[in-house]
Amino acid sequence: MGEFDGKVVFITGIARGQGRNHALRFAREGASIIGVDIARPVSDYTTYTQATGEDFDETVRLVEEAGGKIIARVADVRDSAALKAVVDEGVHQFGRLDVVVANAGICTWNRFWEMPD
Ligand SMILES: NC(=O)c1ccc[n+]([C@@H]2O[C@H](COP(=O)([O-])OP(=O)(O)OC[C@H]3O[C@@H](n4cnc5c(N)ncnc54)[C@H](O)[C@@H]3O)[C@@H](O)[C@H]2O)c1
Numbered sequence: 001m002g003e004f005d006g007k008v009v010f011i012t013g014i015a016r017g018q019g020r021n022h023a024l025r026f027a028r029e030g031a032s033i034i035g036v037d038i039a040r041p042v043s044d045y046t047t048y049t050q051a052t053g054e055d056f057d058e059t060v061r062l063v064e065e066a067g068g069k070i071i072a073r074v075a076d077v078r079d080s081a082a083l084k085a086v087v088d089e090g091v092h093q094f095g096r097l098d099v100v101v102a103n104a105g106i107c108t109w110n111r112f113w114e115m116p117d
Helices: 017-028 053-065 080-094
Strands: 008-012 032-037 070-074 099-101
Touching: 008 017, 008 080, 017 032, 017 053, 017 099, 032 053, 032 080, 053 070, 070 080
Parallel strands: 008 032, 008 099, 032 070
Antiparallel strands: none
């Protein structure tokens, strides 16, 4: 018995880092995962390497290896229509949505009012 048996969790930024760990942990606790990631460089202003398609695929592999179900799609969280389409697809497939983990994000040191979208 997992703590999230039968639950459905939507997670943004699943390709690596904390998002990958959230996906894996929820899957191990019995949840089905709806996940998105942009899986390419997001910004010219970050000073670190950004997530890739290989990272994205590895998260899917790890979740499935753990016995979890996952609908993973490449999408940008700044694109509301794309996010809605993924959530709609996931809810259609899994029948419900219980938890949202708004994890995707980047770290930059620019002034907020000078940052582009
Ligand atoms: N690691 C830390 O110490 C720390 C501290 C404070 C806050 N955070 C926040 O926690 C979250 C996760 O951090 P992390 O260390 O795992 O970062 P990470 O860079 O390893 O992972 C973030 C993921 O979000 C994805 N992402 C970024 N912008 C996106 C977009 N527009 N659309 C879709 N996907 C997008 C990236 O591709 C990446 O896979 C981030 O929001 C980060 O800002 C992290």
